Amino acid sequence: MVRLPLTGEEVERGQRLGALLRRARADRPMLEVALEAQVSxxxxxxxxxxxxxxxxxxxxxxxxxxxGLSLDAVWAEISHPAGGARPDAPERLSPERLAS
Structure with a gap:
């Protein structure tokens, strides 16, 4: 199976996702979160x-x-760059707002 190279947009979205997860994890140990999510x-x-x-x-x-993150909120947070927010988009979400 040949995997196509990622687009710049995919790479940026992955970076936004990573930053979001780090913020949401806060002070929780990575090992604890990973084991609970059943990922390495x-x-x-x-x-x-x-x-x-x-x-x-x-x-x-x-x-x-x-x-405790809503998948809808995660998608809304990562699908648009910080500088290119949609006109109808709410302000950037904090981890507390993502859980709602």
């Missing part, structure tokens, strides 16, 4: 650092669930 700590680390820019949906769903 290495996978979580790679997602948080943007090295895995397009993780599988079930992986993100599991991590988001452990962190």
């Amino acid at each position: 700590p290495e996978t979580l680390r790679k997602i948080e650092t943007g090295r895995i820019a397009t993780p599988a949906f079930p992986t993100i769903a599991a991590i988001a669930g452990v962190l």
Whole structure:
């Protein structure tokens, strides 16, 4: 199976996802979150650092669930660059607002 190179947009979205997960994890140990989400700590680390820019949906769903994040809010947060927000988009979401 040949994997196509990632687009710049996919790489940037992966970086936004990683930053969001790091903020939501806050002071919780990476190992604790990874084990609870049933992913390896290495996978979580790679997602948080943007090295895995397009993780599988079930992986993100599991991590988001452990962190108490709404998948709709996660998508809204990562799908648009900070400087290019949609006119109808709310202000950038804090981890507290993502959980709602």
